[in-house]
Amino acid sequence: SRGEEYENEKEGVVFVLGAGNFSAPIEILTKMFLEKKVVIYKPNPVNGKVTVPIYNYIFSSLIRDGYFTLFEGGIEESGKMINDDNVKEVMITGSDKTYDAIVWGAPRDEEEQKRRKREGEKQVSKQVDAELGNINTASIIPGKYTKKEIKKMADHLAHVRVLNGSHTCPSPQILLIDKEWEQKDEFKEEMKKSLSSHLPIPCYYPGTQQKYNTFKEAYPSGQTCPYSGKAPVPAQGYLEPLFVSNIEQDANLFLNLETFCPVMGVYEMEVEGEAERVETFCKQATEFVNERTWGNLATTIFSSSHTMSSHLPTIEEMVAKLHVGSIGVNIWGGTCVFFPQFRWGGYPGNTPEDIQSGSGRGVGNFLVYDGVKKSVLWSPLNHDLVTVSPTSPAQARKEGMRLAEFNTTQSYFSLVKVVSAMYFGI
Numbered sequence: 001s002r003g004e005e006y007e008n009e010k011e012g013v014v015f016v017l018g019a020g021n022f023s024a025p026i027e028i029l030t031k032m033f034l035e036k037k038v039v040i041y042k043p044n045p046v047n048g049k050v051t052v053p054i055y056n057y058i059f060s061s062l063i064r065d066g067y068f069t070l071f072e073g074g075i076e077e078s079g080k081m082i083n084d085d086n087v088k089e090v091m092i093t094g095s096d097k098t099y100d101a102i103v104w105g106a107p108r109d110e111e112e113q114k115r116r117k118r119e120g121e122k123q124v125s126k127q128v129d130a131e132l133g134n135i136n137t138a139s140i141i142p143g144k145y146t147k148k149e150i151k152k153m154a155d156h157l158a159h160v161r162v163l164n165g166s167h168t169c170p171s172p173q174i175l176l177i178d179k180e181w182e183q184k185d186e187f188k189e190e191m192k193k194s195l196s197s198h199l200p201i202p203c204y205y206p207g208t209q210q211k212y213n214t215f216k217e218a219y220p221s222g223q224t225c226p227y228s229g230k231a232p233v234p235a236q237g238y239l240e241p242l243f244v245s246n247i248e249q250d251a252n253l254f255l256n257l258e259t260f261c262p263v264m265g266v267y268e269m270e271v272e273g274e275a276e277r278v279e280t281f282c283k284q285a286t287e288f289v290n291e292r293t294w295g296n297l298a299t300t301i302f303s304s305s306h307t308m309s310s311h312l313p314t315i316e317e318m319v320a321k322l323h324v325g326s327i328g329v330n331i332w333g334g335t336c337v338f339f340p341q342f343r344w345g346g347y348p349g350n351t352p353e354d355i356q357s358g359s360g361r362g363v364g365n366f367l368v369y370d371g372v373k374k375s376v377l378w379s380p381l382n383h384d385l386v387t388v389s390p391t392s393p394a395q396a397r398k399e400g401m402r403l404a405e406f407n408t409t410q411s412y413f414s415l416v417k418v419v420s421a422m423y424f425g426i
Contacts, residue, residue, distance in 0.1 A: 020046030129360030134295020
């Protein structure tokens with residue numbers, strides 16, 4: 001059936017706490033139009049100055065009619081709102097630490113919070129849904145890639161790594177490859193070139209420098225990739241991407257701490273046996289993502305065109321067995337969030353005691369499919385639209401404005417303007 005699980009939703013008020021790295025109102029629209037809720041939205045202080053005027057404008061009619069309001073209180077006021085009897089649910093987009101602080105409380109002693117989890121002593125009795133982060137991977141299936149495919153893959157991965165200053169939950173921080181893959185060195189060199197060539201983006205999120213330093217100190221063999229693109233790099237707020245070409249000897253930090261900064265590491269996996277290497281890699285990579293990395297929000301898989309055609313059933317089986325909320329095949333898994341018909345959120349089954357990448361139905365799914373566990377997006381690796389990156393802040397603004405115009409007008413002329421900006425810079 002379609003939409004059955006939404007039919008019994010009760011009307012009420014939901015308090016939504018927004019993300020500090022991404023202001024897309026997908027959680028607002030989901031709660032309001034699919035789950036029949038009036039929304040009180042608290043923008044994150046990191047990007048609130050930008051979010052508030054935009055949301056006041058685009059939601060003006062809903063604000064006027066009483067279906068939506070913006071709340072700009074601090075921590076104390078937010079706590080009162082969460083515990084207000086008129087608020088029936090809470091929705092958070094952020095980190096597992098914020099979720100734990102809301103659900104289990106934030107005592108000074110961490111052991112006290114752990115005790116509360118063990119004994120089930122929640123500090124909030126109402127439903128708390130969440131969309132949180134994860135340790136994101138990109139699995140590179142072994143096989144023969146053309147030079148164009150290697151470059152395309154590296155450009156794509158570098159682009160989504162530095163996107164938004166690397167403050168993106170589904171951005172890959174671990175590149176998982178076969179240790180015996182013949183093209184691994186070529187791929188690593190292309191990755192470093194691509195990381196250097198992309199548009200510098202400021203790292204604005206609080207705590208970024210500390211996290212970056214933590215990884216840099218833990219992996220002294222890591223190489224910084226100085227920006228060499230057309231745009232000049234300002235002195236403040238910009239970090240050169242750190243590329244660690246071999247992390248498997250001491251991968252604990254990469255496996256357990258979400259970087260949220262321009263750091264990327266390669267994990268060379270020992271693939272057991274020589275026969276059926278693609279099948280074995282896909283099986284081991286699935287186990288690696290499901291069991292060794294923290295969280296289950298999104299992941300990405302890359303395959304050469306030749307391997308895709310010769311091993312499609314194996315890759316389809318890998319996709320089916322991954323316990324991840326969104327999967328991209330030859331395209332970034334995070335792209336799924338831009339499709340309103342897709343569900344976005346952690347893989348179902350996380351518990352309040354071990355929240356991982358979140359709970360609830362997730363957000364999106366505007367075609368109201370029932371029982372959705374994951375969203376999967378497939379793309380040919382050589383598709384020209386897989387990665388088109390702006391080369392300057394002015395160019396990024398031009399592309400963004402034209403994309404917005406196309407989304408609102410859906411005209412052929414506005415589409416031509418998007419293509420001319422992305423491909424010809426005009």
